[in-house]
Structure formats: C-alpha cells, structure tokens
Amino acid sequence: MNKLQYFLLFSIVSIFCGNSNLSYAQETQQNDIIQGPFKTSLYPEGKIYFVKENDATPDDRCQMIAFMLEYKQDHIVKKExxxxxxxxxxxxxxxxxxxxxxxxxxxxxxxxxxxxxFPPAIQMGSDSYEIRAYTKNKEGKLVIDADVSADPNFEGIDGIVDDDVNPERHYKYKTAADVKRYLKKKYH
Structure with missing residues (x-):
C-alpha cells in the first residue's frame, strides 16, 4: 500500500468514526431545556428552566424532568x-x-x-394534573411550599376513568388562568 492509499484509507476510517461519535453524542446529549428560561422576582439576577434528564435507557419512553434554578451569588453562577x-x-x-x-x-x-x-377498544383516556407551588423559605432558598401545594384543588383528573359511579371527570384548573382565578378567590 503506497502513502496515498494509506492516507485515503485513514481519512475514510476517520470520517466514519468521527460521524458515528458525533451522532452518538447528539443522541445522548444531556439535559436539553424544554421550558424556559424564565426570569423570576425571587432571583432578580437569576432564571428558572426545565430540562429532561436523559438518564433513561433506550427502551424507556418517559424521562424525568428537572426544575432548575440558575443565579449569581458573589459573582459566581450557581445552578440548583x-x-x-x-x-x-x-x-x-x-x-x-x-x-x-x-x-x-x-x-x-x-x-x-x-x-x-388505553387501547382504542377500551375507549378510556384521561389526563392527570398536579400543581406545585414554590417560594423562598426563611433561609432564602427556593423550595416547595408544602402547605399551598397540598391544596386539594391542585390535583385532579380530566377524562374517562374506570369508575362505574363517576366515569367522566372534569378538572377545573387545567390552565394558568384558571388557577390564578382560584388563587385570587382563596388566597388574596
């Protein structure tokens, strides 16, 4: 094999190896932002956002979502x-x-x-909702407010369920506007 053939063979192998690594890196890219970033008055120098945590195996169809906070403190960017x-x-x-x-x-x-x-033959389907409320605690950390989050109206089902007595359910608070109206009535 002469030098030109060796060089061409090496170049082709490098391209294939480089492309396969590149596509693998794209498939396993960690923590893509799916919502946000949003500014918040709780951290004027910060932002919140939501990422999919790509720790699922290839046969998992669902991934966890992480609620992230990024802010500056003493000129250092912190992520929590x-x-x-x-x-x-x-x-x-x-x-x-x-x-x-x-x-x-x-x-x-x-x-x-x-x-x-569910499969079409069963003709059932529903959506479940849960709302969590977050604010700063006494130490100045962003945390879930367990009391507000435990409000019974902050979770519900909308749709057809397997229940002979009440098979169809309608959850009232499926939008931010619905929840804000409820908050104004109950908490203000």
Missing part, C-alpha cells in the same frame, strides 16, 4: 435542582409555569400533566 417530575402512569410534561403572589409573597407555580391512554 429544585425539584423533579417523573412518570406516573404516563409520561410527565410541564403543562404550565406561571408566577403569582400569595399574601404579597412571590410564588412560582408548576403544573404537571400525565396523559393516560
């Missing part, structure tokens, strides 16, 4: 995972992120949604 949302009978999605105040204290609200579908 505030919460995680995971599969619950269906893949989780962040349906809405919105901001409001309760008793003049700023909050971040995150609405999670899970779609539950």
């Amino acid at each position: 995972k505030i919460d995680e949302y995971e599969e619950n009978g269906g893949c989780v999605e962040v349906a809405s992120v919105f901001f409001d105040k309760i008793h003049n204290k700023p909050y971040i609200f995150v609405m999670q949604k899970w779609e539950h579908s």
